Amino acid sequence: MSMTETGTPVPLRWSSRLWGVLAVLCIVVFLDGLDISNIGVALPSIGAELGLSTTSLQWVVNGYVLGFGGLLLLGGRTADLLGRRRVFLVAVAVFTVASLIGGLVDDGGLLIATRFIMGLAAAFTAPTALSILTTTFPEGPARNKALAIFTAFSASGFSSGLILGGVLTNLGWRWNFLVPVPLALAALIGGMLLIARDRPPSSGGQDLGGAVTLTAGMLLTVYAVVTTTWGLLIPAAALLAAFVVIENRVRHPLVRLGILRTGSIVRANVSLVVLMGSYVSFQFIMTLYLQDVLGWSPLKVALAILPLGLVVVFGSPYVGKLVSSWGTGRLIAISMALLTLSYLWILVTAGSDPHYLVQMLPTMLLNGAAFAFGYGTIITQATDGVADHEQGLASGLVQTSGQVGTAMVLAVVSTLVATATATGSFTSFRPGLITVTAVAAAGLVLNLVPLLTPGRRIGA
16 A cells, blocks of 8 residues: 555555546546647648648647647646646646637637647646646556556547547548547546645745746747757757756756756656657658658548557556566666667668558557557656655656657658658658667667666666
8 A cells, every 4th residue: 555645545456536536637648649639630621711821830730839848847847836736727727718719710820829828738737647647646556557547548649639630620620629628628627526635835936037038948949949940949048058057046946957867867858759759750751651642541541550559558558567577777678679670670671662561560560569668667767756846847857858859850850851752752751760760779779778787776
């Protein structure tokens, strides 16, 4: 029997209330994943109805990414300082209202603004949900099991979005915004009834300079990456450098930088950059090839990629037991090995016209296994050993790494394959595949070194 942050014991067999809390958190993370992936196939319909140019249309996606990736770290820390339950419920309420408005608007600018607000709300719900989970279920088998289920819902949201986006767009693009509303409303009501009130610390949270420089620096960084305006990284770096200086001088810093002195936490953050960056970029390459080169419909493309998501959904719940038995270090290294192998397989065997069953499907299955082994395990490593009052910080930090890393790798890959569809050959996608393979291989080396270093604790 273990104890929660409130001193309540967590039995090996969970109560209906504990299952209810986990269900609320899983609904929210499912919607976060769904909202990232379901809009892509609806963009042509949105552009046609609202009269948006291609340049403007990309901000229906990028507006969400900007709000989400730019404010994740602030969202996680705000939950620590103001109370997780309060921040979670307010953010879910904002997401619900914004999603409803998104399904009703008739102005393109307002739709983009709505998407930014939805991303902003998700930047607070995602790390807060994770920190509620890690403080409700203590380190060990209980947390590992909860994280495995949480990961499965996160991945299923992303995978479901690929299919639902195609189905709902056939009914009308507005349904992509309206369908999540009742689910979000259910999560809001469930959260109000089931999530225990927490007491934020009495000190801290007065670091206005840190909040301003962090928010501005992260927003500018994500904006620079998603628009590939690399010159903006210079003022972004200056703002983040000012943030570091401020945090080292104020009495109650917004972010305690000492958390980055823990090697396992740093490796976990870099590992999520590798996993998410290469995983999403590979799906981008495959979607582009199947839809724009082979001429497959959005629904057919989604079904082709679905096996990858199914491996994650059905594999993730079993990873918790493996983490308890093997430790996070070994499992993350296995994940990185599978990730590298998946890209090497299609890179070596594909040629100019890859066969789906022979080259693509094995790569997707290996890729899904890598994500199933890696995602929840990385989150576990990133939050293990962190005090309850900093769980939001640790959660926001690792999720920010994943989102910003995804944007950075995807920006490079999309630039490399920008003209690939015009050639009608898979060969022109090879530079992008080589890039994701190199990223995955770097992650493998990073996680093998501590395992092969004498005197290191295995699984740390």
